[in-house]
């Protein structure tokens with residue numbers, strides 16, 4: 356699907372760049388909440404300093420062939436519905452170019468889960484709250500790192516029997532609305548192997564209050580995969596990891612009521628549905 360709006364940026368001198376010289380295409384112009392979107396840019400030559408602009412931030416793209424580039428963005432599961440714009444900017448033969456595609460973010464219905472838990476499981480003391488906050492901060496620092504693109508489509512499902520549930524579920528615990536569930540849960544026996552969905556570098560491997568034994572892999576370009584409640588894991592922070600490498604195995608560590616893999620994905624723009632990421636076709 357091609358959605359092109361090709362215009363030189365007003366006020367810049369520069370030779371005008373022929374509109375036919377570049378274009379931007381998106382894998383869907385009507386993404387739903389939680390959808391990833393692949394963006395492709397085509398130009399009549401090599402583009403310098405090319406960036407993808409999405410939700411007020413700039414993200415890198417990768418050259419796939421001469422004058423052809425790709426990047427990945429996403430609509431966070433909590434984003435507003437309605438129109439949005441993704442743009443590509445760079446320099447072609449010394450002239451700045453800007454191309455943009457209009458998206459229409461469509462609604463998606465998420466399940467509502469009402470849970471009744473014993474008070475001790477639903478409310479935390481100050482020490483625990485401080486720990487939760489500190490761990491969230493450590494993770495968000497890692498998520499803010501942008502490294503060169505390592506991911507490639509298709510992504511590999513993290514387990515052989517991929518049966519995801521709960522993406523985006525709105526949780527009401529003992530009558531209080533909580534954060535939506537930003538990942539999928541896959542219920543599998545303890546010890547089931549968990550694999551890396553793409554090449555990357557381990558951005559976090561450690562113990563978390565909610566996630567238990569947790570691993571986060573940085574796939575570059577702002578794309579991360581997240582694996583929680585592991586029984587064990589085999590990589591340390593900073594280690595290189597390849598698509599299909601065994602990250603660890605399914606467990607019930609942290610805040611889990613039984614063995615399952617909590618599997619999440621972050622892309623530029625937010626938390627997306629891992630199942631939709633896995634469905635992106637390979638090239």
Ligand SMILES: [Zn+2]
Nearest residue numbers: 538539540617
């Ligand atoms: Zn979960």
